[in-house]
Each structure stands twice: as structure tokens, then as C-alpha cells.
Amino acid sequence: MSEIGQFSLLLAFLVCWYTVFAAIMGARRNSPELIASAYRGVWSFFFLLTIASGALMYLLAVRDLNVEYVARYTSSNLPMFYAIPAFWAGNAGSLVLWVWILSGYSALMVWRHRITDTPLVPYAAAVLMLVGSFFMTLIIFLFQTDASMTPQMVRDPFYRVMQAVLGVSGGGLHPTCNPFWRLPFTPAEGLGLNPQLQNPGMMFHPPTLYLGYVGMAIPFAFGMAALVSGQADNQWLILTRRWTITAWFFLSLGNILGGWWAYVTLGWGGYWAWDPVENAAFIPWLLATAFLHSVMIQEKRGMLKIWNMVLIIAAFGMTIFGTYLTRSGIISSVHAFARNEAFNLAFLLFMATSVMAATFLLITRVDLLKSEHQLDSLLSRESAFLFNNVVFVGAAFVVLFGTLFPLFSQVFRGVQVSVGVMWFNAILWPLWAALLILTGVGPLIAWRRADAANLRRNFLYPVAFGLLVAVGLALFGMRSGYALGFAGICAFVLATIVQEFYRGTKARMAISKETIPVAMTHLVSRQNRRYGGYLIHLGIVIIAVGITASSLFQREADLTLRRGERKPFQGYAFQYLSFRQFAEPNRDVHAATLQVFRHDALMRTAEVVKEDYYAEQMRWTKAKILYTLKEDVYLTLGSFSEDGSTVTINVKLNPLVSWIWIGGAVLIAGTVVAMWPDKREREHRRRTALRGSRAERRRPEAAARA
Amino acid sequence: MRARNIKVMISLGLVIGAIAVLVIASTTRSGYTTHYYRTPSEFLARSHDYVNSMVRVNGKVVQGSIRRTPVSAQNSLPVLDFVLGDSLNNTVPVHYVGTTVPDAFKEGADVVVEGIYTSEGVLEAKQLLVKCPSKYEAAPKPSGNV
Secondary structure, three states: OHHHHHHHHHHHHHHHHHHHHHHHHHHHHOOHHHHHHHHHHHHHHHHHHHHHHHHHHHHHHOOOOOEHHHHHHOOOOOOHHHHOHHHHOOHHHHHHHHHHHHHHHHHHHHHHOOOOOOOHHHHHHHHHHHHHHHHHHHHHHOEEEEOOOOHHHOOOHHHHHHHHHHOOOOOEEEEOOOOOOEOOOOOOOOOOOOHHHOOHHHHHHHHHHHHHHHHOHHHHHHHHHHHHHOOOOOHHHHHHHHHHHHHHHHHHHHHHHHHHHHHHHOOOOOOOOOOHHHHHHHHHHHHHHHHHHHHHHHHHHOOOHHHHHHHHHHHHHHHHHHHHHHHOOOOOOOOOOOOOHHHHHHHHHHHHHHHHHHHHHHHHOHHHHOOOOOOOOOOOHHHHHHHHHHHHHHHHHHHHHHHHHHHHHHHHHOOEEEEOHHHHHHHHHHHHHHHHHHHHHOOOOOOOOOOHHHHHHHHHHHHHHHHHHHHHHHHOOOOOHHHHHHHHHHHHHHHHHHHHHHHHHHHHHHHHOOOHHHHHHHHHHHOHHHHHHHHHHHHHHHHHHHHHHHHHOOEEEEEEEEOOOEEEEOOEEEEEEEEEEEEEOOEEEEEEEEEEEEOOEEEEEEEEEEEEEOOOOEEEEOEEEEOOOOEEEEEEEEEEOOOOOEEEEEEEEEEOHHHHHHHHHHHHHHHHHHHOOOHHHHHHHHHHHHHOHHHHOOHHHHHHHO | OHHHHHHHHHHHHHHHHHHHHHHHHHHHOOOOEEEEEOOHHHHHHHHHHHEOOEEEEEEEEOOOOOEEEOOOOOOOOOEEEEEEEOOOOOEEEEEEEOOOOOOOOOOOOEEEEEEEEOOOOOEEEEEEEEOOOHHHOOOOOOOOOO
């Protein structure tokens, strides 16, 4: 089976390069046959990688421990449910997943646009295949010499040939990140999967994030195609709008799932720690969000064209960088593993080359990107979006700087200085506040220039409501300035959204005599982009409330309890009932049973555990969370005496954390609404796409009226 | 037209300037950044520079140096004292008050201590992290759990 996988990878590599050339030649010579052949190349690439991925899943499922990757990340007693996700537990498998997703996106993209008559599509396909070829090269050709092996121990025929051709000496040739590599011997047992990764979140989090990362390659490829082909009007944005939202959807989902996974499994009571791996997923999200907003300005007003190119290049660069950060060990953290110089160099080289090539292309074609309008006023939607973009990019830059700070300081001062959670929070809270305010302002303020009447009409009630909430909370005894400020801002944004829904519904009811629910449904479905956007903003507001409350008002205590003893904490009481120790197939479990009382009424009987995993030789303290909408009771077993006579329980009260996940769900739902295919829009897109670029120039005016 | 554009540009400049000022102010502020040392020897060579600031030192728990003081009438939280070293000559005494001692903390363990270096030459630990042997390919999370 590993041979099938390896052979598919080799074929895919060849197909990939053929497609690059066929697509470029086809587009340059305007040859439909060559272009059609390139499209078939893209589909074969996807097909071959699907076979390779299937082969890897099979090897993991049957625990073929002779395959190094399988031996390294699974063990015979690992449940099947976690054996398959071990696909992306290590470097090699993650890279295969990356290209597999890329090939899937490319295949889908080519399928969707196969009849669209524009050179953008073949050029974009070529760019995507170039990106794919880099990852294929890493997987297939990157190798190291293993001194503990002799050349005769290399079993794979391809690597035997490579060893002979390259004359590698000093040991056996060993590919660095090829998951199909067979060991010269079969180990008795595998090393097992890190137990913290043995969680349902692990099933979904990495692939979701990769779907987001890789998805950004599509708008990037179209942007580059626009520059190469010289068709740098708005067509590339219109063709990629839904792709960008799709990528953004997965990036958002990946970030939210990541936070949820950290909260549920890591047991330290928080959901975000500014860990480099978290940042690696967050930076592309910030840039993608900026891009989603600024393309609206280009679509409707023909402005910010160069800026959009810069943004998509940066966003794509950051997705590659994010992949690199999680796959290399440059800044150590939970997932960051695998130290390998050749790997690091190859990645850095690819990043530098692609960003530089893209920037060079942008500079040579900059005259194609003339702005059609000027900014008219500081108080206008254009400038609100511009500020939104500057703050988003600024935040991305701050997070990047903080993440890389240990590297800078190591290079320049010889000491590794890292920045902590406080550093990030201190810098970023004003930025989040500004972005939240813009969330309310941006969608409502007038285009071109807002006059006093417009401002009064749109913002009088929301501002009043925001102030009312802040003052009200202060009267009820809230003393934290941060909390009052954020509560006021969130209330303001909420009021703008409600006001929009109210006005839209009322207008529909007046025109078409519909009932409230019908009018609202029609409102959202007829203008799904706009109202989906409002729903996303609503989700952001809810998340902001949850984050503000849980970061400012968390309370914590360590309670040492003898058996039967009960101690109070903040209106709760915790009684230690019993202790038991038992063995599961792959671990020992130490468990203490507690009763949790709220205002002297029994709330729940809960068991907190520490587990010792055999194969991984690792102990893990699991969190027990009692969720409520008001606050979560977050319990962990701190320590226990061997006979179980006393235990120390760590209790954290996390207010409003559930709202972060609720807000996340609203955001995801809003994104689905915004990307829902709209029949009229699809017709329009097909017509404009077929008519080519001439029609496009008229579109901004038509869209501006919408 | 031009003048308004300039107004926008100046405002954008102010925003960017404000972000830059925030970054610089936070980076130079003590307690917001942590100096990280791979060995106690490296740290001790420069330790006088770091009195009262946040440091993170990576070392081994010296055999026989662990002293635990359980909860009693005097102290409401358990106290843990031990010595961090890379050789017997280069050691730093560590004082920790609290219960979040990582699961794998023991004599000879490879630990990272994050805390404040006091003028008495003691590292007041805020957080103890245990490094897993490289086999597991996972570094600790802020919890201190491995």
C-alpha cells in the first residue's frame, strides 16, 4: 500500500509540472486544446493525491508499523477514531494534507470556471500548480542521510535510484517528510499519539484550518493571473469573491475550534494564550478579513486596487508562513515540532521567492491598477473601510512582531526575549475597540461624504443606546473602565445592526404587505451578502462580550479537601466524595468525585481526573467544565495523595465563556448566509464572465446602487 | 479634493503612529517581556542585570534539593523550594508558592522556571513548566501540564 502511495505522489509531481506548462502555454497561445489539457491535468493531480491520501489512511487504519509515519504517531492500542486523524499529527502527513486540499480546491475551481472564457482561469491554475509543486518537492525530494542505516537498507526503489544517482554517502538516504517511507525493520509497538491530540476537536481543527490556509491560495492565484494576463480589472475579484469567503469561513471556524479545543482539553482554563501556533492561524485571518472588506471598495468604487493586491500577497504569504510556523520548530510550542535545517531553508526560500515574485509582478504592472475615484471625505464609507484595513493590518503586524520577537532578540541581542500574554493584550485592546466601533460605523455611514443629517439618521439611537448601557452598568456597580468601554461599544454596534434589520423589514412590509417573519426572511435572502455580513458582525459582538467578561472577571482558587470535606468559594461549595484508580486499555486513570453546590443546592456531581498514558509515557490533567450561560465552573484535579485521602482541586469561574462559542456559531451561520449562492447573482456572473472584461467596467456603477 | 485626501492621510498616519508607540511602550515596559535562558550558567553570568524582572530559565532540578512545605495554619498554599542547575556549581534557588506543580515535576526533571529574580538571589517562580523528552514532540502549554 505504501508503494501505491509513493507511486501516486511521483506521478502527481510530474502531472503537476505538466499542468503548469500546459496552462501557461495554453493561455499565451490562446489554445483551447492546451487549456483543456491543463484542466484535465488539474483533475488528475487531485485524483492522484486522493489515491495517495487514501493509501495513507489505509496504512494508519491497519497500523502497518513498518511504515515509519504510522509507527511514530499511532500504536496498536490507539482507538481507530484517532488512528485516521493521525494523518495530520506529524509533518509528513500534514504536508500531504496541504497539497491534497490544494488539489481539491484547484480541481473545483477549474470545474466551476471551465466554461468561463478568460485567460485568468488557466493562469490561476498554473499559479496553484506551482504552489503545489513546491509542497510535492518537499515531500518527495527533501532528504537527510541517516548514519544508522546502510544504503542497502533503503527499500523504496525510487529512493534507491536517488541514492545511487546522487551518490549519497555516510549512511542511508532518508526522506525528511514522506509519510510512505518504510523502516528497515518493523518495531514491536508504535510511539502512540500525543493524548492531548486524542480529542474530537483534533479530528476537525487541523483540516479546517488547512482548508482556510489553502483556500487563500485561490484569490492569490487569481490576483497573480490578473497581473500576468494584464486583465487587472475587477473580474478577478468577482470570480474569487466566493472562494475568499469560503477560505475565510474555514479560517474563522479553525480559529474558533482551536480556542475551543484549548479550553476543553488543555486544562489551564483559558482559550487563547498567544501561542505561536495560535498566532500562525490568527494572522492570516486578520489579513483575510481586511481583504474581504477592501475588495468591496474596489468592487463598488474602483479604489484601493494596488492595496488589494498587496493584501492578497501578504495574506497568502502569511498562510505559507503559518504552515511553516506550525511545521517547523523555530519557536517552540504545542504543535511546533521537527527541527530540520533543509526543511526550514526550503520553506523560507519558497516564501521569499513567491512573495518577491508576486511583488515584482505587482510593481511592473502597477499602471494597470489606477484608482477610478479619489477619497472625498474623512467621514465616508470609503475612509471607514480604509481605517478598518489599516487597523486590521496593524493588528496582524503586531501579532507577527510579537510571535517573531524571540527570533529578533536572539539575533540582535544574543538573548531570547519573549513577549507574554500581557504584551499582546496591552497593545491590542485599543485596536479591538477601534475595530468594534468601525463594525458599527462602516456599514451605515454614507458613501463618498457623510453629512450631518446622514450621521444623525444612522447613529443617533445607537450612540445613545451605547451610552445608556455603559451608564447603566456603572450604576449597577461595574467599576472596570475596560468593561464599561467595551460594553458601551458592543451595545452601540448591536443597536446599529438591530436598526438595519428593523428598517429593512419595515420597508419591505410597507412595499409588499408582508408579515414580519416573511419580510425578514426575504430581506436576508434577497440581499444575503449584506445581511449575512450583519449576522457576522453580530457574532463578533457576542464574541467580544464573552472575551471581555472572561478576561476581566475570571476568579480562581485552589481548594485542598480531605475526604468528605466541603469548602465554599464565591457562592459555590465543593465537597470531595470519593477517589478511585483504574486502568483503561491505553492508560491509568486517577479520578476524584466531587459534588458542586450553587447557593447550597446541589448543582452537579462531577469527576475530575488525571490520566497516565502508557505508550506516550505522559500524564494529562483533564478539565471538567460545568457550562452555564452566566459562567463556567472549570475544575481540574491539582494533586492527590496516593491513598486518596486528600486532593487539591483547582476551581476557575469563567464568566460568559459560553457566549464566545455562541457568537462563533452566529458568525459561522452569517458566513453561510453571505456565501449562499444567489441565483440572480450567478446568472449575472456567468453573463459578465462570458462577455469578458469590457462589461466589467460598467459593473461598479451598477453594483454601487445595490 | 487634495486637501481632504491629506486629512485622511494624516489620520491614517496617526493611527499607524499610535500602534507603533503602543508596541514600543509595551516592549520596553518591565513585566511584559521575558528573558529566556537555556541554562542557569548563562543566566548567572548576567543575573545582576535582571533583578526584579521577568526571566525564564531552563535547567534540571538538582537531586535532593526539593523541599515541600504543606498547607498549615501559617500558610494557606503549599510552598515548594528547589534548586535549578546545569552543574553543581551553577545553581539558582527557586521558591514557588501554589498548587499548579506540573505532573512530571521531580528530581532530575528538565524544567523551565518563569518568575522574578529577587535581589536576594532567589528566583520567585510564577510558573513551572516541565519539558517533555523530545520523543513526545510536544512542548508545554502555559498550564504547566504536559
